[in-house]
Amino acid sequence: MSVSPDLKVERKPKLSESVITAIRKQLLAGEILPGQKLPTEGQLTETFGVSRTVIREALAKLAADGLVEPRQGAGVFVTEHISTMFGALAADMGAKDSIALHVLEVRLAIEIESAGLAAIRRNAAQEAAIQEAFFEFERMLLASQPTGPADLAFHRAIASATNNPFYVEMLDVLGRRAIPCDVTSPWSTELVQSDSYQRGLQREHLVILNAITAGHAEAAREAMRTHLGASQQRYRERLQARQAFYASSVKAAAGE
Structure with missing residues (x-):
């Protein structure tokens, strides 16, 4: 069976990407403020209906982009001294x-x-x-x-x-x-x-x-x-x- 050259097949986004997008939107909207602690992994798992592995992958990506920072024994916090707008721009590069x-x-x-x-x-x-x-x-x-x-x-x-x-x-x-x-x-x-x-x-x-x-x-x-x-x-x-x-x-x- 031949495939039409006009047919576009879009990649299904990873679950972690959906979580990342949702959290970024909350940061930009000011719903989560600089210095504020994010919900726990368990809470995020329930909120997004995904596994802990997906949540960890999303948090690791957000941390790599400088939007959040993990603190040993305390949880994950929104980076305090950073413009979330610029941070999101860097993340979307x-x-x-x-x-x-x-x-x-x-x-x-x-x-x-x-x-x-x-x-x-x-x-x-x-x-x-x-x-x-x-x-x-x-x-x-x-x-x-x-x-x-x-x-x-x-x-x-x-x-x-x-x-x-x-x-x-x-x-x-x-x-x-x-x-x-x-x-x-x-x-x-x-x-x-x-x-x-x-x-x-x-x-x-x-x-x-x-x-x-x-x-x-x-x-x-x-x-x-x-x-x-x-x-x-x-x-x-x-x-x-x-x-x-x-x-x-x-x-x-x-x-x-």
Whole structure:
């Protein structure tokens, strides 16, 4: 039986996506306020008529987008210092390749100055937090585990060391989408998960860390500019390679 070319088959949305959409709408409408605790897993299960697994998947996605945060032993709370409108926008970006480049462009505008300010303004505890995130990245890398959370923690610790909460808020808006090397990112590939690739990231992190701990603001800015600029270039090269592969695949298929 032939299938009409005009027939469109739409993918049935996952149950977790329906839960995510519903919670986002409540956030945007102000029905759930910043800092407010979400209902328990059991309550959400009853409300949406789905399993606990579906609820956990939805909450993990909302947390990855920076809209909610789990607190050990207390539950899941709406992120306090974040614009839910911007957070929802970041969550709706989808997996379009160009978005990763847009995110990196925004990060360049934010994080170059945050690195310089961190070099000047950080206190001992904040400097220690940056170092801890750096060594956590190293630990995860040696253990062959996802480094994305540690990578984000490193950049977030630098933003926090500016002592200007808006730098942290902007990174929280971007959430884990800010880190393409995270295996949970829609832009993650085998290349960015490779040891050699992430070793390169860590070398760039070390230059940033050394400049901040030395209190050299301009060196810290330049190190961050180099790091994020290199990330832009690496991602452009991956996109070009992907496009070339697609073009060759189409050509090969046409010749069959």
